[in-house]
Amino acid sequence: MEFYSSESGSGSDSGGARDSCSVKTLDVSYKQLENCELEEAVVEGGWRGGPLHNLVASHNRLTSLPESLASAFNALRHLDLSNNRLASLPDFLVQCPLTALVAVNNQIPNSGLPKTFAGWSSSLKMFNLAGNRLDRFPGQLAELISLKHLYLGSNTIEEIPTTIDRIVGLRVLCLGGNRLSDIPESVGRLEDLEVLVLSDNLLESLPPTVANLKRLRTLQLHKNRLRTLPTEIITLSCLSELSLRDNPLVVQFVSDMANEPGNLREISARVVKIAGLAYSTADLPQSLVNYLNSAHHCVNPTCNGVYFNSRVEHIKFVDFCGKYRIPLLQYLCSSKCVKEDHRPSSPQSRFDDMMRKVLLG
Known part of the structure; x- marks a missing residue:
């Protein structure tokens, strides 16, 4: 079995050796690897020749990560475990200096997550747990004060905790395809938020504090139960993409504004x-x-x-293939x-x- 390993760096010395800035990447995706084969793949990929920084192990048959890999991951920055059969993430991962962790389309419930994410508090920038078996918003996420991108779509989450505003630097929050019926006002305190995806939920309204998201560019609300939007939304000067299809409000919205x-x-x-x-x-x-x-x-x-x-105000309604810009307060002029x-x-x-x-x- 062959594996793809690459190494890149900013330069080398006169003897041809890579300098300390080199980054080592190992790609073992689409290899149909079982748990016991992953360690062999990492060893054969040559991590012993230097620290492994990036590992792509997507589209395999992994149900867990062997504890024996902990030492191999002590310099790991990016880990992609998407499209496997994982039922948990091991505690030793929290000791890795990860900046990005992708575990899309696995079988991870809330009980399969480490009890604390404190080890990632200053390093993790992107966390993707979309398409798993989460029935609650993981409370440990509040520890990730450096997180910028959070993807939790296609789970069965019913509630967003009010403590979400502790993730102060969040720029992208994707929660589409869950069972949310309410959005806490504390979401409005995520002042750096640029993308908010709340589509395919059970929402009937949004809190007026959404108007505090002055950097918000994209707001996806399609496939909900919305009958009204907070009037404050028109003050979002950066908002340029809005999706509203499959909501009860749309017909009334057009009628009122016309x-x-x-x-x-x-x-x-x-x-x-x-x-x-x-x-x-x-x-x-x-x-x-x-x-x-x-x-x-x-x-x-x-x-x-x-x-x-x-x-x-101009808004691009992405429901129409992202092609048209339509007045928000009044469709018809x-x-x-x-x-x-x-x-x-x-x-x-x-x-x-x-x-x-x-x-x-």
Whole structure:
């Protein structure tokens, strides 16, 4: 059986030996390895010739990691154990200086995790336990104060602990495909969060504190039971991707926003822009000139309507293949976009018709 081993570094001395910055990687994925064969694979991979930094052992038949590998892993930084049959992670792993641990699609329950993650508190940056048998959010994660990326999707987690805000530097939090019915307000204290995935859960609402996530770029909420969104969400200036499909709120959201009248300033400004009327600071105050200059054209290519950032924020709805940017506060900007025939139709079909008009003309 052959294994792939590689070594990279920033340079070498005159004798050709690698310097202390070299990184050793061993790839034993797709080898159908059993537990007893993993140690042999690591030894044959040459870890005794120097510290092993990266091990890829995905897509094998592992049900556990032999304790005999502890000494071989004393310099391990990246470990990929995805797509095996693991029922636990051994305690000795917490003594390894890991920065990334991937154990996707295994059979690990909460009882199969080490009792403490304290050994990783200052090193682990990425932890992926998606597709396992976790029925609770592991409390040990609160010890990982340096964690940046956390993936716990496709488990059966029912609750997020209020202590999640202890992972202060978290940037990506993926919890899609669980059984969450509520989100604690403490999530709003994850000030560095950029990606929040909560799709395919049982959520009926979000806490207003989500508006505190000023760096949030992506928010996935599809396949939930949401009937409303906190109005504070419009203050998320960095938010650029939002998914909402398969939620009860969508039909009502479009209906409410389509029928909400604009204020007098906006209606007047739309007339000026649509009619192409000339204006300058000689005619209007500078504030109104700036407002008129902030106009954007409707995303519907057959519509000449305009809208303004003071009322409408751009959001890319990834439900439509990530292709379109649609106003968040009001999908439709003019009568051309809301004109419908009078044939009987369901709320969903009316929504589909309106979205097609906006997106496709």
